[in-house]
Amino acid sequence: MVGLFVNKHIVNPTTKLIKSAEKIVSGDATKTNEKKKNEITDLTDAFNYISVEMKQNLNEATRQKKQMETILLHMTDGIIAFGIDGDIIHINPAAITFLGLEKDDNTFEKIFKKLNVDINMEKVIYLENWTSSEQKVKVGERYINMFFAPYKDENDRPGGMIVVIQDITEHVRLDNMRKEFVADVSHELKTPITSIMGYADTLLEGEYEKEIQDKFLNVIATEARRMAKLVSDLLTLSRYDNSKTSNEKTEFDLGELVKKCQEKLQIEIGKKHQEVECFVTANVPPIFADKYGIERVVLNILTNSIKYTKEFGKIKIYVGFVYNNAYIKIIDNGMGIPKEDLNRIFERFYRVDKARSRELGGTGLGLSIAKEILDQNNGSIDIKSIVGEGTEVVIQIPTKQ
DSSP states (O other), X not given: OHHHHHIIIIIHHHHHHHHXXXXXXXXXXXXXXHHHHHHHHHHHHHHHHHHHHHHHHHHHHXXXXXXXXXXXXXXXXXXXXXXXXXXEEEEOHHHHHHHTOOXXXXXXXXXXXXXXXXXXXXXXXXXXXXXXXXXXXEETTEEEEEEEEEEEOTTSSEEEEEEEEEEOHHHHHHHHHHHHHHHHHHHHHHHHHHHHHHHHHXXXXXXXXXXXXXXXXXXXXXXXXXXXXXXXXXXXXXXXXXXXXXXXXXXXXXXXHHHHHHHHTHHHHHHTTOEEEEEEOSOOOOEEEEHHHHHHHHHXXXXXXXXXXXXXXXXXXXXXXXXXXXXXXXXXXXSOOOGGGGGGTTSTTOOSSHHHHHHTTXXXXXXXXXXXXXXXXXXXXXXXXXXXXXXXXXXXXXXXX
């Protein structure tokens, strides 16, 4: 591109000027001094004109070059330009970072041999239509996609190659999460369906005493309810993902809401003889949020505390106000969560103890739904836990002001 610019705006005018000068030098001897003087004046004017033009054109070329360098410097994608000999002509910081290049990695062969990429520069340039021009590789913890595109010079001959480098780590991570999600859904639905079919077929095969029939029917009903809850949770997540939930925000008292949630779970608390106390520690301003959604979050967190705290355990609930945020703090002395699992507990279907969670009726979606609801209401949730000592959950929601 720069070559074409120089050829058009500098080389061609200069060539014309030289030819004019040659005509004057080899001019007819019969020409009068006046004519020669006029020709020399014209030549001088031409020199001055071309001098101004060259200065303007060089300034324009410099400006365009700096613009291109600035664009390449700040691009999030990596760019490497190689000459026909395979040497680097230009490389931007993103490419160096993505590929982990060092000072000695200065040729096409060195770079892609280091990355174990099977790519031949000559084949891509001269056999472009028959050669793969895209490669995906893993460099350290990054997944990189590289696109190889040959370019031509001003004479329409092969001039080298441009390599565009994109960091697709996030895309790969999301794709893996999608695959895991599909596998988890399939597994979670398959388990209760298999159980229902097994017990139903057993009942159909022969006559059993009423006690056994009731036992089998109870299992079928339990598994059916579990499957219904799973489907309901999946639909809830789908609605939040697609922003199809009708978040009707209203003004309400958070302390009153938390106490009502405690009352709703009183039967489960009584079965395990647990001591649950609720304290409103400050004059909490009214909350302006999705009341149904926040209630669901509190019920979910409190239900988890009840499930994973042993009989005669203690659960304390604090409702307060700090820095324009109302908060709910739920502290239990239950089994706790291992440190390595804390970063993943909000992932869909992630369970610390899968067998125990299924036994207690969990779907592995409760915390995911809680986080989605709080995100929709500009809130947050934080969990701290020590195995064998208990768990502390802090929910924050902006107040109306």
